[in-house]
Amino acid sequence: MKRKITLKQIAKELDVSISTVSKSLRNSLEIGEETRLKVQAFAKFYNYKPNNIALSLKNRKTKAIGIIIPEIVHHFFSTVINGVEQVANEHGYSVIICLSDDSFDKEVLNMEMLANGSIDGFIISLSKETQFKADFHHITEVINQGMPVVMFDRVTNDVLCDKVIIDDQAAAYEAVQSLIDKGRKKIALVTTVDYVSVGKLRTDGYTKALLDNGIPFNEDLIIKIEDVNTCEITISKLLEDKAIDAVFAVNELFAVTIIKTANKIGLNVPKDLAVIAFTDGIISKYSTPTITTVSQSGVKMGNKAAKMLIDRLEAEDEEDENYKTEIIETHLIERESTL
Amino acid sequence: MKRKITLKQIAKELDVSISTVSKSLRNSLEIGEETRLKVQAFAKFYNYKPNNIALSLKNRKTKAIGIIIPEIVHHFFSTVINGVEQVANEHGYSVIICLSDDSFDKEVLNMEMLANGSIDGFIISLSKETQFKADFHHITEVINQGMPVVMFDRVTNDVLCDKVIIDDQAAAYEAVQSLIDKGRKKIALVTTVDYVSVGKLRTDGYTKALLDNGIPFNEDLIIKIEDVNTCEITISKLLEDKAIDAVFAVNELFAVTIIKTANKIGLNVPKDLAVIAFTDGIISKYSTPTITTVSQSGVKMGNKAAKMLIDRLEAEDEEDENYKTEIIETHLIERESTL
DNA sequence: CTGAAAGCGCTTACAG
DNA sequence: CTGAAAGCGCTTACAG
Numbered sequence: 001m002k003r004k005i006t007l008k009q010i011a012k013e014l015d016v017s018i019s020t021v022s023k024s025l026r027n028s029l030e031i032g033e034e035t036r037l038k039v040q041a042f043a044k045f046y047n048y049k050p051n052n053i054a055l056s057l058k059n060r061k062t063k064a065i066g067i068i069i070p071e072i073v074h075h076f077f078s079t080v081i082n083g084v085e086q087v088a089n090e091h092g093y094s095v096i097i098c099l100s101d102d103s104f105d106k107e108v109l110n111m112e113m114l115a116n117g118s119i120d121g122f123i124i125s126l127s128k129e130t131q132f133k134a135d136f137h138h139i140t141e142v143i144n145q146g147m148p149v150v151m152f153d154r155v156t157n158d159v160l161c162d163k164v165i166i167d168d169q170a171a172a173y174e175a176v177q178s179l180i181d182k183g184r185k186k187i188a189l190v191t192t193v194d195y196v197s198v199g200k201l202r203t204d205g206y207t208k209a210l211l212d213n214g215i216p217f218n219e220d221l222i223i224k225i226e227d228v229n230t231c232e233i234t235i236s237k238l239l240e241d242k243a244i245d246a247v248f249a250v251n252e253l254f255a256v257t258i259i260k261t262a263n264k265i266g267l268n269v270p271k272d273l274a275v276i277a278f279t280d281g282i283i284s285k286y287s288t289p290t291i292t293t294v295s296q297s298g299v300k301m302g303n304k305a306a307k308m309l310i311d312r313l314e315a316e317d318e319e320d321e322n323y324k325t326e327i328i329e330t331h332l333i334e335r336e337s338t339l
Numbered sequence: 340m341k342r343k344i345t346l347k348q349i350a351k352e353l354d355v356s357i358s359t360v361s362k363s364l365r366n367s368l369e370i371g372e373e374t375r376l377k378v379q380a381f382a383k384f385y386n387y388k389p390n391n392i393a394l395s396l397k398n399r400k401t402k403a404i405g406i407i408i409p410e411i412v413h414h415f416f417s418t419v420i421n422g423v424e425q426v427a428n429e430h431g432y433s434v435i436i437c438l439s440d441d442s443f444d445k446e447v448l449n450m451e452m453l454a455n456g457s458i459d460g461f462i463i464s465l466s467k468e469t470q471f472k473a474d475f476h477h478i479t480e481v482i483n484q485g486m487p488v489v490m491f492d493r494v495t496n497d498v499l500c501d502k503v504i505i506d507d508q509a510a511a512y513e514a515v516q517s518l519i520d521k522g523r524k525k526i527a528l529v530t531t532v533d534y535v536s537v538g539k540l541r542t543d544g545y546t547k548a549l550l551d552n553g554i555p556f557n558e559d560l561i562i563k564i565e566d567v568n569t570c571e572i573t574i575s576k577l578l579e580d581k582a583i584d585a586v587f588a589v590n591e592l593f594a595v596t597i598i599k600t601a602n603k604i605g606l607n608v609p610k611d612l613a614v615i616a617f618t619d620g621i622i623s624k625y626s627t628p629t630i631t632t633v634s635q636s637g638v639k640m641g642n643k644a645a646k647m648l649i650d651r652l653e654a655e656d657e658e659d660e661n662y663k664t665e666i667i668e669t670h671l672i673e674r675e676s677t678l
Numbered sequence: 679c680t681g682a683a684a685g686c687g688c689t690t691a692c693a694g
Numbered sequence: 695c696t697g698a699a700a701g702c703g704c705t706t707a708c709a710g
Contacts, residue, residue, distance in 0.1 A: 003484060003485055004454075004455075004456075004484050006702095006703060006704085007703065007704065007705095008703075008704095016680075016681085017680065017681045017682075018681085018682095018703090018704085018705095019680075019681055019682075019683095019705080019706080020679090020680060020681070022704070022705060022706085023680090023705090023706085026705085028706095030679070030680085031679070031680075032679050032680085035679080035680085047480075049451065049454075049455045050455065050703080050704070051396075051455055051456040051702090051703050051704070052452075052455045052456040052457045053392055053395045053396045053401065053456040053457065053702085053703075053704095054396055054456070054686090054702075054703035054704040054705090055703085055704065055705085056392045056686090057390075057392045057393055057396050057685095057686045057687065057688090057702090057703080057704075058685080058686050058703080058704050058705055058706095059686080059704090059705085060686065060687095062392065064457075072411070072417045072420055072421060073414060073417040073418060073421060073621075075412060075621075078411045078412040078417060079412060081411055081436075081438075082411060082412060082438070085437075085438055094435070094437065094449075094452055094453070094457070095435075095436070095437070096433070096434075096435045096436070097420075097434070097435070097436040098424075098433070098434070099420075099421070099424055112388065113391075113433055114433070115343075115388075116343075116388045116389065116390055116391045117343075117390040117391045117392040117393070117687085118391045118392065118403075118433070141386075145342060145343050146342055253625075256625045259627075260625075260627070263627070282412075282621060282622060283621060283622070283625050286592075286595045286599075286622050286625075286626060287625060287626070287627065288598075288599070288602070288626065288627040345686095345687060345688085346687065346688065346689095347687075347688095355696075355697085356696065356697045356698075357687090357688085357689095357697085357698095358689080358690080358696075358697055358698075358699095359695090359696060359697070361688070361689060361690085362689090362690085362696090365689085369695070369696085370695070370696075371695050371696085374695080374696085389687080389688070390686090390687050390688070392686085392687075392688095393686075393687035393688040393689090393702090394687085394688065394689085395688095395702090396686090396687080396688075396701095396702045396703065396704090397687080397688050397689055397690095397701080397702050398688090398689085398702080399702065456703085679710105680709105680710090681708105681709090681710090682708090682709080682710100683706100683707095683708085683709095684705100684706090684707090684708100685704100685705090685706095686703105686704090686705095687702105688701100688702090689700100689701090689702095690699100690700090690701095691699095691700090692697105692698090692699085692700100693696105693697085693698080693699095694695105694696090694697085694698100
């Protein structure tokens with residue numbers, strides 16, 4: 001086993017100074033051609049690669065970006081990571097991923113760890129608990145230390161920084177409008193608990209679409225689900241008692257559960273009940289029937305977030321407080337559940 | 340904006356030496372109590388946190404482990420990451436995730452990048468292309484430099500290192516046996532192209548189960564799929580021409596595609612056709628009918644892999660070449676597709 | 679053209 | 695009890 005070779009060893013081996021080796025390898029014209037080539041050949045032979053850690057310390061930047069997400073076993077977040085990776089790699093950045101598991105404490109811990117020099121900037125989507133507590137001191141602190149942060153999807157107005165989101169309200173509006181256009185009259189909403197930022201916005205879009213079309217808003221048609229695994233009764237009650245003809249679900253897990261429940265009580269989707277879901281993922285594509293969804297491109301979000309972060313990292317004047325919020329386009333993917 | 344504070348600044352501020360500050364913060368009894376407490380109070384007030392990069396350089400270890408996977412938008416790999424994260428965090432390690440996108444070049448690039456000092460050890464699942472080329476020099480090189488590597492799931496016998504796998508062959512055998520036990524006679528296999536290591540092993544298990552039960556092995560009942568999106572014709576041909584009554588699919592994407600195709604040509608699953616799949620994921624749970632699967636716990640694999648890596652990293656005698664291969668238990672999750 | 683020195687932020691063996 | 699020095703692996707302004 002041969003440990004990785006260092007400049008020092010090369011210098012010793014070749015009987016020159018460390019500076020000379022360093023400069024030679026960076027192809028500095030300061031060094032005579034003969035020496036330069038000799039050093040380069042030697043380094044190549046021994047497969048010399050500069051130590052990232054030493055470079056980071058020296059340059060005071062790591063060329064790494066940290067991304068903190070609530071949950072990796074979520075198609076949407078995985079695609080965002082893919083998007084971040086793409087542009088990060090293009091720009092020579094590596095990506096460090098940490099998971100908050102939707103826990104405030106883990107989110108804080110991970111941020112603190114990464115903030116201590118490991119990365120140059122953050123991309124983050126807030127954990128549920130953080131949104132619930134509305135405590136963002138760990139984020140503002142990092143920003144105050146001069147480390148740029150880009151938030152995506154689950155963001156908050158309480159922190160000033162770059163953000164990338166979709167227009168949740170407009171997208172929800174469009175989805176509900178499409179149901180109305182298909183002649184559906186009694187449209188239920190199945191959503192998350194209130195403190196999840198995107199849930200609230202989607203509810204607003206739903207409400208607005210109804211009102212704009214002169215459909216009475218009915219509180220009873222809105223169901224807030226805490227845990228997908230224990231919601232079947234609630235859902236079957238909604239389906240049986242309210243005589244609805246369409247459901248707008250804020251995610252595909254809710255949607256598929258609704259479809260399965262509907263089937264059980266003898267309702268046909270889409271004939272008796274149209275179902276539309278937010279967030280296009282793997283389930284919608286492979287469910288039977290396949291589910292019409294609002295597609296929010298995680299890849300595009302990731303691309304954009306990474307781009308914004310890197311732009312800021314590489315900006316000349318560091319102190320530009322001109323924060324932007326980018327909106328990613330969504331579109332409706334029509335499938336069998338709303339035929 | 341106040342940049343992160345350093346030992347140097349604290350020393351200057353308090354008019355003591357850097358050594359004194361460092362020792363005080365590490366609570367060394369070498370330092371007088373008064374000074375120690377003063378320094379600690381000051382550091383706490385300014386929220387001092389040591390710089391990870393500097394520590395890494397000094398200690399020549401990073402307390403970070405790198406994980407390289409082919410694809411993150413795969414439920415299985417996501418769960419492995421979760422498993423790795425869990426035990427890594429418990430032991431104070433952070434996790435750096437890189438994606439190979441099933442490309443050899445990206446895998447090599449990512450390994451080289453991480454190997455240059457960014458991490459203490461690797462957890463890796465080989466990319467398809469790497470398995471196809473059977474070129475593992477980048478891995479052996481890293482190992483030769485003294486950096487421990489743990490391979491999981493998609494492994495190779497050509498590299499000596501710790502590994503964690505499931506017994507693909509035995510699990511496949513069990514799955515096929517369960518079909519036979521249910522009275523199925525003509526069982527097809529839908530698998531991947533040959534160079535994917537797990538695909539081959541699962542095929543072996545399939546074959547063995549047939550032979551052990553006196554069922555003739557028929558080459559024509561094995562289909563190798565390169566791309567899920569263009570395989571419908573191949574599958575419907577298999578279903579129509581071969582009069583099979585069961586299919587063993589090596590992953591759930593294949594399984595759900597088979598079910599959908601079967602439905603189209605008027606076959607009922609499970610009545611006319613039983614379907615069983617390898618790799619329990621989100622699709623199997625939400626498909627209609629739900630799919631019976633061989634569950635390979637990604638979380639357990641990740642736990643185990645991380646444990647093995649960390650054990651090696653923290654072992655006293657560095658040069659223990661006693662590599663182990665751990666086998667993770669699988670079990671059958673019976674669902675509707677084989678009722 | 680080459681090299682000694684300082685420094686990135688830390689720790690620790692050694693002197694005083 | 696405190697601090698100067700050396701060192702982790704690198705780069706670069708400066709001297710010669």
